[in-house]
Amino acid sequence: MNVAMNAQTNWKKNTALFLGSQTFSMFGSLLVQYAILWHITLATESGVMMTISIICGFLPTFILSPFAGVWADRYDRKLLIALSDAGIAAATLVLILLFAAGYDALWLLFAISAIRAAGAGVQTPAVGALLPQLVPEDRLTAVNGIFGSLQSFMTLVAPIVSASLLAWASIEIIFMIDVVTASAGIAILLGLVRVPGRARDKSGKDETNGYLGELRAGLGYIRNHPFLKQYLSFFALAFLLMAPAAYLTPLQVARTFGGEYWKLTAIEIVYSAGMMLGGALIAAWGGFRNRTHTIALACAALGLSTVGLGCIVFSFWAYLTVMGVAGIASPLLYTPAQVLLQEKVDDVYLGRVFGVFNMITSSMMPIGMFLFGPAADIVPIERLLVISGALFSLLTLWPAGSRALREAGRPVQE
Structure with missing residues (x-):
C-alpha cells in the first residue's frame, strides 16, 4: 500500500x-x-x-x-x-x-x-x-x-x-x-x-480461462463497444492508406530529384524534426476538448500533405517543407488516439485492446505495400500519393460523422 x-x-x-x-x-x-x-x-x-x-x-x-x-x-x-x-x-x-x-x-x-x-x-x-x-x-x-x-x-x-x-x-x-x-x-x-x-478482474475468470479464453474475452469486449469497433476499423484503413507516403517517398525522391544519399537522409531528418515539433505542440496544447476533433484535423492535414508530396515535384526544398508538415501532423493523430484508449478502455482489458491495435498498426502498412509497391512500377509514384492522400483526407468524414467516436472523444468529466 x-x-x-x-x-x-x-x-x-x-x-x-x-x-x-x-x-x-x-x-x-x-x-x-x-x-x-x-x-x-x-x-x-x-x-x-x-x-x-x-x-x-x-x-x-x-x-x-x-x-x-x-x-x-x-x-x-x-x-x-x-x-x-x-x-x-x-x-x-x-x-x-x-x-x-x-x-x-x-x-x-x-x-x-x-x-x-x-x-x-x-x-x-x-x-x-x-x-x-x-x-x-x-x-x-x-x-x-x-x-x-x-x-x-x-x-x-x-x-x-x-x-x-x-x-x-x-x-x-x-x-x-x-x-x-x-x-x-x-x-x-x-x-x-x-x-x-x-485493477484485477475480481471474478477471477481471467486467471482460469487460459490465454485463448482471455483473448476471446478481449475480442468480445471490443465487439460490444461500438467506439472500439469503429476506432480499430478507422485506423486499419488509415494505416493502409499511409503506405505510399511511408515506403515510396525515398524511391520517389531518387527518381524525381536524384538518388544522392543526402537527399534520402534529408527527408527522414525533416520528417522526424516535424514529428518532434508536433509532439511538443500536442504536449503543450493538448488538442481540442474533444479528442476526436483533433484526430479529424490531423487526418485532413496528413491527407493534404500526402497530396502535396505528389504534386510539389518542381523543387526539392518545397517538397521537404511539405514533408515537415506531414511530420508535424503525425503526432496530432497518434497521441490523441493513444490517449483515447488509455482513458476509455477498462484497465482489465487495456493490454488486449492495445495488442489488437498494435497488430493493426504493425501490419496494415506492409499489407498496403503489397498493393502500392507493384503499382509503383506501373504508374508514377506521384499519382499514387495523390490518390492515397485524397482518400486519406476523406477519412476526416469518418470521425467527424461518427456519433460513437465523437462521444468517446469527449472529456472524461463531461
Missing part, C-alpha cells in the same frame, strides 16, 4: 524514469534497425531480400500482439517490458558472437530481425497499458506527446549515428551498443521505477 501511495505521489519522477528507460532501449534498437537495413541493402541490392527483411520485421509482431495483450493484462507489465528487452539483448549478444566467429550469413540478420519484432510485439501493448498506471488521467496527453517527441528525436539521431559508426566500425560494434543501452534501460526500469497496483 505504501509503495503504491508513494508511486502515485512521485508520478512525475516515476514517469521520467520510465520514459528515460524506454529512450535508452529505443536508441540502441534504432541503431541496429538502420544498420541491418543498410547492410542488407548494400550487400544484396535486391528487392526480394528487402521484402524478406520487411516481412521478418512485422510478421512476428502481427502474430504475437494479441497474445501479448493477454499477457499485459495478466502479468506484471513492468516485468514484461524488461523481459522482452532482455530477450532481444540476449539474442543480439549471440549474434555478436556468431559474427565474431565468422558466421555472418544473411539469414542470421533475418532471424535477429524476427526476434526483435517478436520482442516489440510483446513490449508495445505493455508499454501502452502501463502509462495510465503511472500518469494521472488529465496528464496523459502531455506525457504521450513528450514520449512521442522523444521517439521522434531518437528517429532523427539514430540514422546519423548509425551511418557514422558504420563508416569506421563493424556492425558488431553497433550490436554491442544495443546490448549496453538495453541493459541500462532494464536497470532503470527494474531498479528505480515504482508502479502502483492496478
Whole structure:
C-alpha cells in the first residue's frame, strides 16, 4: 500500500524514469534497425531480400500482439517490458558472437530481425497499458506527446549515428551498443521505477480461462463497444492508406530529384524534426476538448500533405517543407488516439485492446505495400500519393460523422 501511495505521489519522477528507460532501449534498437537495413541493402541490392527483411520485421509482431495483450493484462507489465528487452539483448549478444566467429550469413540478420519484432510485439501493448498506471488521467496527453517527441528525436539521431559508426566500425560494434543501452534501460526500469497496483478482474475468470479464453474475452469486449469497433476499423484503413507516403517517398525522391544519399537522409531528418515539433505542440496544447476533433484535423492535414508530396515535384526544398508538415501532423493523430484508449478502455482489458491495435498498426502498412509497391512500377509514384492522400483526407468524414467516436472523444468529466 505504501509503495503504491508513494508511486502515485512521485508520478512525475516515476514517469521520467520510465520514459528515460524506454529512450535508452529505443536508441540502441534504432541503431541496429538502420544498420541491418543498410547492410542488407548494400550487400544484396535486391528487392526480394528487402521484402524478406520487411516481412521478418512485422510478421512476428502481427502474430504475437494479441497474445501479448493477454499477457499485459495478466502479468506484471513492468516485468514484461524488461523481459522482452532482455530477450532481444540476449539474442543480439549471440549474434555478436556468431559474427565474431565468422558466421555472418544473411539469414542470421533475418532471424535477429524476427526476434526483435517478436520482442516489440510483446513490449508495445505493455508499454501502452502501463502509462495510465503511472500518469494521472488529465496528464496523459502531455506525457504521450513528450514520449512521442522523444521517439521522434531518437528517429532523427539514430540514422546519423548509425551511418557514422558504420563508416569506421563493424556492425558488431553497433550490436554491442544495443546490448549496453538495453541493459541500462532494464536497470532503470527494474531498479528505480515504482508502479502502483492496478485493477484485477475480481471474478477471477481471467486467471482460469487460459490465454485463448482471455483473448476471446478481449475480442468480445471490443465487439460490444461500438467506439472500439469503429476506432480499430478507422485506423486499419488509415494505416493502409499511409503506405505510399511511408515506403515510396525515398524511391520517389531518387527518381524525381536524384538518388544522392543526402537527399534520402534529408527527408527522414525533416520528417522526424516535424514529428518532434508536433509532439511538443500536442504536449503543450493538448488538442481540442474533444479528442476526436483533433484526430479529424490531423487526418485532413496528413491527407493534404500526402497530396502535396505528389504534386510539389518542381523543387526539392518545397517538397521537404511539405514533408515537415506531414511530420508535424503525425503526432496530432497518434497521441490523441493513444490517449483515447488509455482513458476509455477498462484497465482489465487495456493490454488486449492495445495488442489488437498494435497488430493493426504493425501490419496494415506492409499489407498496403503489397498493393502500392507493384503499382509503383506501373504508374508514377506521384499519382499514387495523390490518390492515397485524397482518400486519406476523406477519412476526416469518418470521425467527424461518427456519433460513437465523437462521444468517446469527449472529456472524461463531461
